[in-house]
Amino acid sequence: MDRAKQAAVDGSISAGSDFLQLDVGEARPGGRADWLAARLRTAIADGRVPVGARLPASRVLAAELGVSRGVVTEAYQRLTEDGHVVGRGRGGTVVVATPAEVVICPPEPPPVSDVFAEPPGADVFDALRTAPAEIDLTPGVPDLGAFPRAAWLRAERAVLARLAPAAFGYGDPSGTPALRLAVATWLARSRGIRVDPAEVVIVAGVSQGLGLLAQVLHDDGIHTVAVEDPGSLGVRQHLRNWRFDTPPVPVDGHGVRVDDLVATGAPAVLLTPAHQFPTGVVLDGDRRRQLIRWAERGGLVIEDDYDAEHRYDRPPVPALRAMLPERVCYTGSVSKLLAPALRIGWVLVPPRYRDALVAAKRMADLGNAALPQLVLAELMDSGEMERQLRLLRRRHVRRRDAMIAAIRAHLPGAVVHGAAAGLHLTVTLDGDVSDVALAAAALRRGVKVQPLSWHGQLPQPPGLVLGYAANPAGDLERGVAALGAARRELG
Incomplete structure (x- = not known):
């Protein structure tokens, strides 16, 4: 006799299941299938069991709860009839729809004025990271699309094998x-x-x-x-x-x-x-x-x-x-x-x-x-690290050159610093302009940059710190063009 059937014969109830912290002691007598179906329906609705997730096998969940397998299969059948789950044979019982539309609201992005408040607060980088923008020229960001996925998977398989x-x-x-x-x-x-x-x-x-x-x-x-x-x-x-x-x-x-x-x-x-x-x-x-x-x-x-x-x-x-x-x-x-x-x-x-x-x-x-x-x-x-570095160097040079050409075209008078290495350029600007105001104006145009003054305690000429490694040449040109427009807007 399996564990679930023995529990049903003995009338014993286990402490419950780790899955959703289910405790069958909450169920009214004779209503265990109703109770389980309701608990699962709520968990699917609030996202604890998302669409695409597989429910525990009925035999396993029944054993954990100390109930007959029929209780679990009856609960699963009710969810199937409602259209929330579907049985896929050896693939198990899979969630395919939520009981009601669940809207998950992302956090409200901070206003531009909060991102570029002066002086910058302790959460300034979090605020800039979550601010929406079409083109992100944040320094220090590598080309995340170049991550060597295939090499990493090969290495992971080799490691796990031994x-x-x-x-x-x-x-x-x-x-x-x-x-x-x-x-x-x-x-x-x-x-x-x-x-x-x-x-x-x-x-x-x-x-x-x-x-x-x-x-x-x-x-x-x-x-x-x-x-x-x-x-x-x-x-x-x-x-x-x-x-x-x-x-x-x-x-x-x-x-x-x-x-x-x-x-x-x-x-x-x-x-x-x-x-x-x-x-x-x-x-x-x-x-x-x-x-x-x-x-x-x-x-x-x-x-x-x-x-x-x-x-x-x-x-x-x-x-x-x-x-x-x-x-x-x-x-x-x-x-x-x-x-x-x-x-x-x-x-x-x-x-x-x-x-x-x-x-x-x-x-x-x-x-x-x-x-x-x-x-x-x-x-x-x-040797994969060296191969990755050689690939990135060639790509970075092309992107750096594209950004420098765009700066010459759209930010006349700007002086470029640090072009011989790295993932970013620093530009200093002529004229009487606030680099914080310029960065804020750029963000309103959909482009993220960092003002040079963020990174100084002593007086500095106005400037911007512009990352280029993570963007293709076309985006770099459009991003710098938007900076030029913002610069002209400020006068």
């Missing part, structure tokens, strides 16, 4: 050994960094890496981190969230001004030396030597290796970590090379901070999900 059951358990909070080795190899080959895989800590992107570093440094008595100016508003907000002071250090055509860094008295500085955000400047040799002398006197560098792989018209520059490992905390990720949705990055720190960093990672989330780490390691080891 994965031992134990690998599905909790692992090392520092990351899987396979990915730490692959990252160490990648950094040695592409960034000149020699590091033992044991020193690599896998994190959920650079954002989490900075948060973990902030905790470690705060506990070490560091409460001030100088930042480049202009420099990333998001990074500045992140540090301030961890109660850090962020004195600005000016950036010029040679990179961060180390003499001004010294003048701040800050014990640490956060830099994007390979491709400074947002100006695109590379930290030159003389400034690197000055920075090394500052670090050797006790300063600490946090190196965000932003856009380091995406270079087009200039030779590669070594990472600071390769030159001064004892005084540099290094962060990187695959967000701009594959996709931000993967949430996979890495952190390297001097030995004195490593145990504290791993402890912070353990307390944060016990470590990144293992399966995506193993798939990424397979991509790195197989």
Whole structure:
């Protein structure tokens, strides 16, 4: 006798089913099929069981509820007669229609005035992300359509085919050994960094890496981190969230001004030396030597290796970590090379901070999900990452050139910065114009951009930060044309 029939004979009732938290004790005597049909109908109507979902097999649900199988089949039959579900043989019982029209209203997009309120609030990037626009020129967004789906699926199948059951358990909070080795190899080959895989800590992107570093440094008595100016508003907000002071250090055509860094008295500085955000400047040799002398006197560098792989018209520059490992905390990720949705990055720190960093990672989330780490390691080891990078470089050059041509045509007088590398351009504008007002006017015309002034604490010339990697040439031309119209509208 099966479990459901035995329960019916005994008159016993189980605790219920995990499916929709069903408790048959709620049913009136003799009305179990009515009760179950009503509960399922409500769940379909409110979206907990969406169209296309398969209901549990009648035998399984009956066993979980401790009722006869006939109760479940009767409830399913009533939903079938109503046209809400259909039986598909071995495919099971599938939801095909809701009992009534269910309208799910998306959140109301923020008004343009809220997106570009001054000064920008902590939620400014969320507000801009959700604002509707036909063309999105937000910087830092890679070509999401270029994600290597076929290669990822091949790598995933290869990983799953050889994965031992134990690998599905909790692992090392520092990351899987396979990915730490692959990252160490990648950094040695592409960034000149020699590091033992044991020193690599896998994190959920650079954002989490900075948060973990902030905790470690705060506990070490560091409460001030100088930042480049202009420099990333998001990074500045992140540090301030961890109660850090962020004195600005000016950036010029040679990179961060180390003499001004010294003048701040800050014990640490956060830099994007390979491709400074947002100006695109590379930290030159003389400034690197000055920075090394500052670090050797006790300063600490946090190196965000932003856009380091995406270079087009200039030779590669070594990472600071390769030159001064004892005084540099290094962060990187695959967000701009594959996709931000993967949430996979890495952190390297001097030995004195490593145990504290791993402890912070353990307390944060016990470590990144293992399966995506193993798939990424397979991509790195197989050469797919290099192939993807070569493809993206060719595509990015075409799109960059299209944007520069559009700027020349529609924004006369604008000066382009940072064209030799990266995923965005910065333009500075002539005349007396508010870049915040210009960005707001552009959004009203269906184009998203970021004003340069968002990214500065010191006075800056008006400008815009324009991402080009995620859009085909035609959209870039139309987007910049809309910027030109907005510029003329403002006078």
